[in-house]
Amino acid sequence: MKVADNIRYVSTRGNDDAVSSAQAIIQGLAPDKGLYVPTEIPKLSFKFTSMRGVAYRDIAYKVMRSFFTDFSLEELHKCTAGAYDEKFDTPLIAPIAHTSEAEFLELYHGRTAAFKDMALSILPYLLIAALRKERVDSTIAILTATSGDTGKAALEGFADVTGTEIIVFYPKRGVSEIQRMQMVTQRGKNTHVYGIQGNFDDAQRGVKDIFSDREFEKALAARGYRLSSANSINIGRLVPQVAYYIAAYVRLIENGRIKNGDKINLVVPTGNFGNILAGWYASKMGLPVNKLICASNENNVLTDFINTGVYDANRKFVTTSSPSMDILISSNLERLLWHLSGGDSQEIKTYMKNLERDGKYRLKPDTRAAIDEMFYGGYASTRTVHQTITKLWNEEHYLVDTHTAVGYKVYMDYKIKTGDDTPTLIASTASAYKFADKVAACLGLPKEEDGFAYINAIKKKTGVPIPEGLRRLDKKAVLHNLNVKPADMIRAVDYVLK
Numbered sequence: 001m002k003v004a005d006n007i008r009y010v011s012t013r014g015n016d017d018a019v020s021s022a023q024a025i026i027q028g029l030a031p032d033k034g035l036y037v038p039t040e041i042p043k044l045s046f047k048f049t050s051m052r053g054v055a056y057r058d059i060a061y062k063v064m065r066s067f068f069t070d071f072s073l074e075e076l077h078k079c080t081a082g083a084y085d086e087k088f089d090t091p092l093i094a095p096i097a098h099t100s101e102a103e104f105l106e107l108y109h110g111r112t113a114a115f116k117d118m119a120l121s122i123l124p125y126l127l128i129a130a131l132r133k134e135r136v137d138s139t140i141a142i143l144t145a146t147s148g149d150t151g152k153a154a155l156e157g158f159a160d161v162t163g164t165e166i167i168v169f170y171p172k173r174g175v176s177e178i179q180r181m182q183m184v185t186q187r188g189k190n191t192h193v194y195g196i197q198g199n200f201d202d203a204q205r206g207v208k209d210i211f212s213d214r215e216f217e218k219a220l221a222a223r224g225y226r227l228s229s230a231n232s233i234n235i236g237r238l239v240p241q242v243a244y245y246i247a248a249y250v251r252l253i254e255n256g257r258i259k260n261g262d263k264i265n266l267v268v269p270t271g272n273f274g275n276i277l278a279g280w281y282a283s284k285m286g287l288p289v290n291k292l293i294c295a296s297n298e299n300n301v302l303t304d305f306i307n308t309g310v311y312d313a314n315r316k317f318v319t320t321s322s323p324s325m326d327i328l329i330s331s332n333l334e335r336l337l338w339h340l341s342g343g344d345s346q347e348i349k350t351y352m353k354n355l356e357r358d359g360k361y362r363l364k365p366d367t368r369a370a371i372d373e374m375f376y377g378g379y380a381s382t383r384t385v386h387q388t389i390t391k392l393w394n395e396e397h398y399l400v401d402t403h404t405a406v407g408y409k410v411y412m413d414y415k416i417k418t419g420d421d422t423p424t425l426i427a428s429t430a431s432a433y434k435f436a437d438k439v440a441a442c443l444g445l446p447k448e449e450d451g452f453a454y455i456n457a458i459k460k461k462t463g464v465p466i467p468e469g470l471r472r473l474d475k476k477a478v479l480h481n482l483n484v485k486p487a488d489m490i491r492a493v494d495y496v497l498k
């Protein structure tokens, strides 16, 4: 059985034919380097109140079937049931905690202790189902650029999945020690991990270049391989993320934190703009959202963009204590602009051409006004982020990681500036233990030998359980220790896919 309305996917840059969601998921990036977008954003197929008491996976299923209309209901059931199970350390999957000021949507209860698990635990299921539907029999090679968390979540999701190889590129000096250890100790004979001498933007650019290399594509096809992506440029990453905002709203009603119909603000610590875009999609589906608050660290290109309408990546790249947000080129913004421009791919192509040529572009007035209406942009310095972690622990006994703290700080600034007291949901994107050295310092703990000692010290002080995936990480063997220059990424892929 299929649902009635058929949603198709087109490239933001408009040069290719519309495809089904299965094809878009297999493809990852569109052939013209654009991103796949749904031609229409479906409305929610249910009332929030009718979802009270319904399990996370069933809400996710309902959201996904509105977008992935070419999948059968049985296929989608299998995907959601396979993904949202005991891999998560709570049956709630994404529980909500609250402090005196805000609700925290904890998205880090999956295997790798960051929100990337919410989508990457289901993407392999979606991809396998898509391959079967489209009768693709090539081996799929997943290329992934990571700012720290996507890499491990993708490795964990795809390890030993038949018919796939997974290759991850991470910035050698741009991830936390724990993040690096999680990746380089990954088991699975189809897993490949490379450090690159560069930052996340270099890794992402390298991956996009490999995707659009037609010669290389042909060579790989002759060997039986096809490339796809586990980054949020893949629509199969984005749609599962829409589900948790919807599910969170249901939980807030259940817990009596809001009444059905109340508006809420969403605060999202942002890097590649995937998570916050999912929040925007949720609002277009019918989630009552007042403001989408885009929180950045010192790499505040998005703050300036939202406030001025000019995207200007010509600035110093800063290495902060929230490495998963150390990004200057936020890919998913392209999708938002496509939607806000009314699907004007000519406009998008001009922006992206200017971005590539000059590192900047200026929005047309209408598009800028549309951003202004929905979004607020702010950023927090590393120093204030650390003060925030200290304060939240001391005053509320709530432990947050460096990324979530960026969100909370920007929200507190927003509240002072605007006086807005709309109930607010903050996307809590990682476990504090992933950034143990920084968090330990915020808690006033002494210097230690390594990341693992910090983990134990935080546990001792706070009593917050250590995520299963981070326990005994120091005892695991390092299985990946290769490094490449960004320019040699393609050679690494060529070598792996011999």
Ligand SMILES: *Cc1c(COP(=O)(O)O)cnc(C)c1O
Binding pocket: 114, 115, 116, 148, 149, 150, 232, 269, 270, 271, 272, 273, 274, 275, 276, 324, 325, 403, 404, 429, 430
């Ligand atoms: C990936 C990540 C972010 C940024 O999310 P985007 O979807 O790239 O904007 C924020 N915090 C953490 C912990 C992350 O892993």
